[in-house]
Amino acid sequence: MLTAQLVKTITPLTAYNSFLTFNILLHLLGLILIYKLAERFKNSAVDLALAVGFWLTYFPLNSEWRMGQFNYLASFFFFLAVTAIAYDKEILGAISWILSLAWKPLALLAFPYFWKNPKDKRKIGLILFFSLFIVFTLGYLAYFYNYQPTSFSDFLKTILNRGDRLGWEVHYIDNFSVSSLLGELFFNSSKNLWQVSVNIYLGIIIASYLYLSGCLVFKIKSANTDLKIYYLLFSLATMVMLHKEVWESWLVIWLPIIVTLLLLIKNPREKFFIFINSILLATPSLFSVWSMSKTNLWRFWLIFEKVLPQLCLYLFLTVKLRRKMKEAPTVLTKHFLLS
DSSP states (O other), X not given: OHHHHHHHTOOHHHHHHHHXXXXXXXXXXHHHHHHHHHHHTTOOHHHHHHHHHHHHHOTHHHHHHHHTOSHHHHHHHHHHHHHHHHTTOHHHHHHHHHHHHHHOGGGGGGHHHHHHSSOHHHHHHHHHHHHHHHHHHHHHHHHHHHHOTTHHHHHHXXXXXXXXXXXXXXXXXXXOSHHHHHHHHHTTTOHHHHHXXXXXXXXXXXXXXXXXXXXXXXXXXXXXXXXXXXXXXXXXXXXXXXXXXXXXXXXXXXXXXXHHHHHHOOOHHHHHHHXXXXXXXXXXXXHHHHHHHOOHHXXXXXXXXXXXXXXXXXXXXXXXXXXHHHHSOOHHIIIIITO
């Protein structure tokens, strides 16, 4: 009763200001994580300054915090998990990952790593957590369905590319997904071609994830730190690449990936490649240019400018992870899975 009365006294503005303050405090704490990663990977002051620069000036944070989304909170605790695992603190890494999922299950695809790595007793904890997660989700869906009976059919239409997707998944200036880009290319000329191209793309992403995750399950006990981190980053990026509606606020998910890669990579050419693509994600979109003419061509460039760096970063992570797995000393992975 007392709690209910206390909640009633909290205004929407107070709740938002509290949310914003909490996010900003975590963001400042993130500077410590960046420093610890730089210390772990023995980076120069220039590398550290570059990572800090992206962390403090990443423009999609404006959209994230203005709208009161939870992508950053999930991404921050995932970043904490990555930092912990870089120091071989597996338990702290697992706890941080679970906290990330509690805010929003963006890092759910990292499950193979955390399932394979812990001992049997910790696996029981994961089973209990996911059991509660499933029960809670089913209860939430049942409650939501009671007020929105068409929600499940609408969801299936989205997954299967059915129904009218115009102005939302297709031809929408704030949707930076691959599906949206393919819509700019094919939807007007042939909706069927757009549907086929999207399904082929999703099939490739799913197959790549299953293949590399299967490899990692056999390699995790002998994997070095680089391999572990590349897989974690790859799994988070896969979740973004699978989605058909990637709003500007969703681009915040790439921030811990960008910062980690800038500190992890030593090759100057690779670092420059990451830097260029990160700049495209970190800066404002071409919305102001598009708004002056609102032509189809500028809408295409607006979406393309944000989708291209995501594709490049994801391809980079996929290639690097596969190379790291090839270098791993297990016979099964080296001579069978990766032959």
